[in-house]
Amino acid sequence: MADARALAASAAQTYSQGPLKHWMTGPLTATQLAEVKKEFQELKQKEGMRVPVRSHMDDEEYDWRFGAPPDYDLANLAYLSGKTMQHAEGSLEQVVEDLVKTWEFERSHKLDAAQHKTVDQEKFMIGHDGKKMFNNIEANQVGNYNVLLEGVAPDLWAPGQSWHDTHQNLKDAFSAFPWEILKVFSGPPTVAFSWRHWAHFTGTYKGNKGEGQLVEMFGFATATVSDTLQLQEVNVYYKPEEWLEVMQGKRPSSDMSGAKSLFGPCCPVTGLAGDCEASGSAPHA
Numbered sequence: 001m002a003d004a005r006a007l008a009a010s011a012a013q014t015y016s017q018g019p020l021k022h023w024m025t026g027p028l029t030a031t032q033l034a035e036v037k038k039e040f041q042e043l044k045q046k047e048g049m050r051v052p053v054r055s056h057m058d059d060e061e062y063d064w065r066f067g068a069p070p071d072y073d074l075a076n077l078a079y080l081s082g083k084t085m086q087h088a089e090g091s092l093e094q095v096v097e098d099l100v101k102t103w104e105f106e107r108s109h110k111l112d113a114a115q116h117k118t119v120d121q122e123k124f125m126i127g128h129d130g131k132k133m134f135n136n137i138e139a140n141q142v143g144n145y146n147v148l149l150e151g152v153a154p155d156l157w158a159p160g161q162s163w164h165d166t167h168q169n170l171k172d173a174f175s176a177f178p179w180e181i182l183k184v185f186s187g188p189p190t191v192a193f194s195w196r197h198w199a200h201f202t203g204t205y206k207g208n209k210g211e212g213q214l215v216e217m218f219g220f221a222t223a224t225v226s227d228t229l230q231l232q233e234v235n236v237y238y239k240p241e242e243w244l245e246v247m248q249g250k251r252p253s254s255d256m257s258g259a260k261s262l263f264g265p266c267c268p269v270t271g272l273a274g275d276c277e278a279s280g281s282a283p284h285a
Contacts, residue, residue, distance in 0.1 A: 011071035012036075015108065015167055016174045018203025022212035026175060026203055033074070040077040049080050050089070053098045054105045056117045063111045070109050078176035082198055085180055096191055097181040099229060104144070104179070113140035120230040128236040145170065149240050156244040173210065173247065174199040182218075191223045201253070208249040217243050218259035238262065 008014040009027035019026035020036075028036065044051060057069055087093040103118040110116055113136055127133035131151040139147050145166035149157045161169070182194040197217040201210030219238030223231055242261050245251045255261050 008066040011066070011068055012074040013175070014066050014070055015171060016075075016177050016199070017171045018174045018210075020175050020202065022200075022202040022210055024202070026172060028074070028175065036077055037073045040073045040080070043077065043080055047080075050094075051076050052079065052101045054102045055098070056102060056106065062109075062115055065109050065111050070105065072105075075176045075178060078199070079178035079180065082178060083180045084196065085182055087181070092184045092187055092191075093181045093193075095229075096184050096193055096223075099225075099231070100181070100195075101179070103231060107140065107144055113137055116140070118231055120226050120232045123226075123232040124230075124234075125232070126234040126236070128238070128240070133233075143167070148236060149244075152240050152244065156241055156248070170205065172203040173201060173205040175202060188225050188229065189227075191225060192220070193223075194218070194220050196259075201247070205247045208247065213253045214257070215243070215246055215253045216256050216259075218256070218262050 009017045010033060012033055013027045017027035020028060020032060043049065052072075054072065062069075085093070087097065099118060103116075106116040106118055114121065116136075119136055121136055124136040124139070125133045126139050126147055128148050128150065134142070134147050134150075141163070143163035143166050146161060146163070177197065177199045179195060179197045182196055185192040185194075195218070197219075199215055200212050201215050202212050203210055217238060219236060221234065221236045223235075224233040225231055239256075239262055242251065242256055246253050246256060260266070
């Protein structure tokens, strides 16, 4: 418990403790955090933007990983400032996004897996790209990073890391690491959706210093849910190796922008359409 709590710089930077700008140092000072909170409130009021709803935070007493409930003002500001979608009120996209954000919040901050209300305690399983599926207890013990980076090459993600290790390794890279739903393709009981995860690389990772560049991660997922919208089986599909290579400075962040590393450049291979660059000859049908 002491080690986990020692990770938290503040209730607003329990995980991502990088600086706001790449020329600064992190985590945020009290003054910087106060400015963030002011900017967040002003953005909400000026643009009338909806803030994600993370449920089950204050409905009862919980055993908090960092000793207190988290403060999402910094994360919400990064989300509102950088998101690409504006989903309609009450839309399936909005419902699913709130569910996933609540699940992430519970996994990150509630120590007792039995207190996680977004999951079906008996049926919950999660994994990525055909790798090992983790049950509710296992996933909570090893943490989301280990679950979603399972089976990645050891030079990119060392196997056997503890929950503490994974967050210690990544905490200095970003000031916040927001996530959004892009599109939902099918509704309950099997929800299929695309997503985007992004941040400005303002800090450091494994000795590689960011220059404030935008790092984007895109993927797809399916989630089977109960009739009360509790998560039962979650399968995530993306390219974690490429993200880690960007973080280590082994490839440019532009490789992942616009989801082209996942879905391709979407340019005719003849290179005859607009600004698309030729990438080979078109095959004969």
